[in-house]
Amino acid sequence: MSAVVPKTEGRITVPDAGEKIIFPTGLPSIDTEHIVKQGCPGVRESAGQWACVTHKLTFPNNLQASAHETEGRHLVVWLCFDHGPEVP
Numbered sequence: 001m002s003a004v005v006p007k008t009e010g011r012i013t014v015p016d017a018g019e020k021i022i023f024p025t026g027l028p029s030i031d032t033e034h035i036v037k038q039g040c041p042g043v044r045e046s047a048g049q050w051a052c053v054t055h056k057l058t059f060p061n062n063l064q065a066s067a068h069e070t071e072g073r074h075l076v077v078w079l080c081f082d083h084g085p086e087v088p
Contacts, residue, residue: 011073017087021053021077036077039086048086051079 015021017038050065051058053075059065068074077085 012069013073013075014088015053015075015077015085021075021085023051023053023056023077023079023085034085036085036087037080037083039078039088040080040083047082048078048080050088051077051085053077053085 015036017036019036021034021036023032023034049058049060050062052065052068054073055068057068058079059068065076069076076088078088080086
């Protein structure tokens with residue numbers, strides 16, 4: 001999977017590096033504040049997944065991410081498994 005921002009004009013936005021977001025940690029009832037980082041130079045094919053910050057959902061593949069983004073507004077990040085949320 002590559003970290004290319006989905007092309008649904010006007011409805012998909014990405015945060016700036018340094019922006020704070022709240023995203024679930026995977027622990028019950030605990031949201032964590034994260035600082036979005038600039039995208040890492042590492043290989044992205046298996047090093048992360050798309051995340052919709054707006055709806056607090058993650059997607060293991062581009063097909064699921066694209067299906068979710070067909071309606072409504074979404075703030076998306078690349079959730080790097082090594083570094084956390086990044087600008088895609």
